[in-house]
């Protein structure tokens with residue numbers, strides 16, 4: 001192996017040092033770099049392209065379901081933030097403040113938005129006159145800042161992160177619930193149909209919901225290292241924000257009523273989950289749905305075959321491009337095929353086409369799947385359909401592996417020893433009856449830093465919150481008191 005290819009390759013192992021491995025994949029696959037200020041990252045073109053793929057999918061679904069995009073200022077006056085007390089208390093330790101503009105001290109401090117309810121809600125109040133203005137559905141794509149003093153982990157933990165935040169107002173609680181489930185369903189869909197990651201749906205326990213919310217619903221994804229990622233959240237805010245910001249409307253009977261509001265968000269943490277879930281010790285692995293390059297063609301020639309091989313390769317590239325695939329023909333002279341294979345593997349190109357003189361003579365192409373190196377030889381005439389099928393197969397492989405990981409890693413436990421032992425040994429989710437007392441979560445958290453990440457819900461998707469199903473066995477898995485709820489414990493990102 002030359003020095004050059006060693007530098008190119010991943011040196012850490014996913015199974016032994018997942019943290020170091022992840023950081024190396026992010027940098028070497030050209031997704032992001034660390035900024036000069038701790039806690040911030042620079043998103044590079046290939047990383048941003050992945051974020052755009054998520055944006056494109058979600059933004060289209062939002063618009064099909066009545067959402068309009070808007071943009072609000074990144075600063076929120078302190079007096080606005082203070083109008084909803086739960087928001088202030090919930091975010092206070094993490095808010096970054098602007099106190100000076102130019103050389104002058106500001107009369108009122110400005111918060112760099114940690115989330116935008118407090119600046120959007122007062123305008124929704126202005127814009128809502130009658131029931132005919134509702135539901136009002138606004139969304140913005142932006143970044144927010146939460147000044148956490150933790151180690152930087154690109155896309156998982158950064159002080160500033162990209163996200164979308166949706167904010168809606170409704171005439172009835174039922175309408176607000178429909179909204180909450182619509183958005184949670186779209187988040188589930190983006191994970192399962194775009195990112196090839198199955199998720200669990202449920203709600204956060206009372207003590208861990210969004211500040212000011214009635215209910216916080218969540219989609220959770222299990223990473224191969226056994227930790228859970230909160231994939232996206234959708235909150236029913238009840239009337240707390242509408243009351244704090246006077247979002248009222250004249251109902252059909254002309255009576256003044258208070259609206260119900262929701263908010264919902266998905267951040268670039270989804271990119272972290274994507275990278276962590278599928279990638280391996282050779283580098284990045286991407287589902288074809290989001291890969292900036294879906295197919296790379298690597299021609300393999302000698303001096304006397306170069307012209308034929310290149311011409312044949314160009315023909316295939318043109319056909320695939322015409323069919324709408326994102327194709328790259330890697331005809332660089334200065335690199336040998338082995339180097340090219342490694343580089344495209346590192347960058348996560350899902351499908352490689354190898355074309356040498358034999359393929360030209362036989363009118364074929366050799367196809368290699370990135371995730372497992374499975375090879376197939378396909379006819380030149382059928383290449384467009386074949387590529388389409390192989391890309392679909394690659395997506396299914398990635399999804400199936402992630403699904404298997406999830407299915408194998410939900411375990412039941414009925415005592416603190418069993419909960420601790422199971423998470424300690426296997427990671428994953430531990431499902432247990434729970435009495436509802438936060439102290440029981442605390443007891444587990446203190447010992448192994450696992451918490452209740454989710455509670456399953458019955459009847460979800462309707463016009464209510466649904467209910468947490470009753471456990472088969474009575475008795476809280478931690479304290480033994482009567483328990484009528486189920487909780488999923490896990491370590492989390």
Ligand SMILES: [Zn+2]
Nearest residue numbers: 435440476479
């Ligand atoms: Zn308990």
